Amino acid sequence: MAAGARGAHDAGAQRVADGLATYLDAADGSGGQARQVRYRVEAACTAQGLLASLVRSKPVVARAFVAGALARGGAALRRQDALAPGDVVTLALAPAPADARHARAGRAAGGRGGRGPRVLYRDPFLMAVDKPAGILVHADGTGARTLTDDVAALLAREGVPAVPQAVQRLDVDTTGVVLFSLAPEFQPALDALVASHDMRKRYLAVVEGSFPAGVLRLDAPLGRDRHDARRMRVSPRGKPALTLVTVLARRGGRSLLLLELGTGRRHQIRVHLAHAGHPIVGDALYGRAAGPAGGLMLHAVREELAHPATGEALRLEAGWPARFGKFFSSLDYDAGARC
Numbered sequence: 001m002a003a004g005a006r007g008a009h010d011a012g013a014q015r016v017a018d019g020l021a022t023y024l025d026a027a028d029g030s031g032g033q034a035r036q037v038r039y040r041v042e043a044a045c046t047a048q049g050l051l052a053s054l055v056r057s058k059p060v061v062a063r064a065f066v067a068g069a070l071a072r073g074g075a076a077l078r079r080q081d082a083l084a085p086g087d088v089v090t091l092a093l094a095p096a097p098a099d100a101r102h103a104r105a106g107r108a109a110g111g112r113g114g115r116g117p118r119v120l121y122r123d124p125f126l127m128a129v130d131k132p133a134g135i136l137v138h139a140d141g142t143g144a145r146t147l148t149d150d151v152a153a154l155l156a157r158e159g160v161p162a163v164p165q166a167v168q169r170l171d172v173d174t175t176g177v178v179l180f181s182l183a184p185e186f187q188p189a190l191d192a193l194v195a196s197h198d199m200r201k202r203y204l205a206v207v208e209g210s211f212p213a214g215v216l217r218l219d220a221p222l223g224r225d226r227h228d229a230r231r232m233r234v235s236p237r238g239k240p241a242l243t244l245v246t247v248l249a250r251r252g253g254r255s256l257l258l259l260e261l262g263t264g265r266r267h268q269i270r271v272h273l274a275h276a277g278h279p280i281v282g283d284a285l286y287g288r289a290a291g292p293a294g295g296l297m298l299h300a301v302r303e304e305l306a307h308p309a310t311g312e313a314l315r316l317e318a319g320w321p322a323r324f325g326k327f328f329s330s331l332d333y334d335a336g337a338r339c
Contacts, residue, residue, distance in 0.1 A: 014311025017053035023310040028124035041087040047077040057188035095161035116154040176300030189308035200304040206297035207278040211255035218243040218272040249332035
C-alpha cells in the first residue's frame with residue numbers, strides 16, 4: 001500500500017504495465033522524503049517499454065528519460081536499457097512548482113474556513129474527496145473558490161508537493177465522490193480510464209413520483225438545448241447516453257434510485273430522469289421551479305476502478321448523504337445497494 005494511502009482497496013501485490021511489473025511502494029514527498037514509486041520487473045523488456053506501458057503517454061515518457069527519472073540501483077536508465085525479471089526500478093515523481101501550489105492554496109484561504117473536504121482516499125497518485133453542495137469542482141473564470149482549491153490547501157497544510165487536477169466534474173449542487181490526480185506522470189493513464197468507461201460510477205437520487213419497479217435502462221441520446229445554453233435535452237441527433245436505474249424505495253410520492261452511468265454526458269442523469277417523467281427533487285433546471293430545502297437530491301455515492309499506478313481495485317464510497325434523510329432512511333440504501 002502506498003505511503004499515506006487511505007480508503008478501501010484490495011490488498012496484495014498487483015501486476016501493472018500490461019504484466020511487465022509489480023507495484024512495490026511509493027512516497028508522496030511529505031516530510032522531505034523523495035517523491036517516487038518503485039516497481040519489480042516481472043518480464044524481460046526495455047526501460048522505454050516498461051515506462052510506456054505504465055504511463056500511457058509519449059510526452060511523459062520523453063520527459064522522464066530527459067530528466068533521468070527512471071533508475072535501477074540508483075543509476076538512471078536509458079530508453080533501450082534491458083530490464084530482467086527481478087530488477088527493481090524507481091520512478092521519481094516530479095514535484096509540482098511551488099508557485100502553482102501556493103496560488104491554489106491562497107484562493108482556498110480566501111474562502112470559508114474549516115478543515116476542507118472529507119478525504120475518502122489518498123495515496124501519492126490519487127485523491128478522492130466527498131464534495132459538498134454549492135461549490136464548483138473547476139474554476140469558471142470568476143475567481144470563486146473551488147473544490148480543487150480546497151484540496152490544494154489541504155495538501156499544502158500536510159506538506160505534500162502536488163497540484164491536484166480533477167479528472168471528473170460534478171454539477172455545483174451535486175454532492176459525493178470526486179477523484180483528483182496528484183501525479184502528472186499518471187494522469188494520462190487515469191484520463192484514459194475515465195474516457196473508456198471502465199470506471200464504475202453510481203449515484204443516489206430522490207425523484208418525484210413512483211418510479212417503475214426493477215432495473216430500467218434509459219438510453220435516449222442527448223444533445224444541447226438550442227434555446228437555453230444551460231440545458232441539455234433528449235435529441236435523436238444527440239450523442240449516445242446510457243443510465244441504468246434501480247429502485248431502492250418509494251415513499252410519500254417520491255422514489256429513491258440507484259443509478260449507474262454507462263456514459264458520461266453533461267447533465268445525463270438529470271435529463272434522462274426528467275424525460276422519463278420523474279425529475280430529481282430540487283432540480284430547478286429540469287424539474288419544478290423550486291424544490292424543498294436541501295437543494296438537488298443527487299449524490300455520487302460510489303466509484304470503482306483499477307488503480308492506474310498500482311493495479312489495486314479501488315472502491316471509493318461517500319456513503320449515505322444526511323440531506324436525503326428528510327425523504328428516506330440510510331437503511332433503504334443499505335438494504336438495496338451496498339453490493
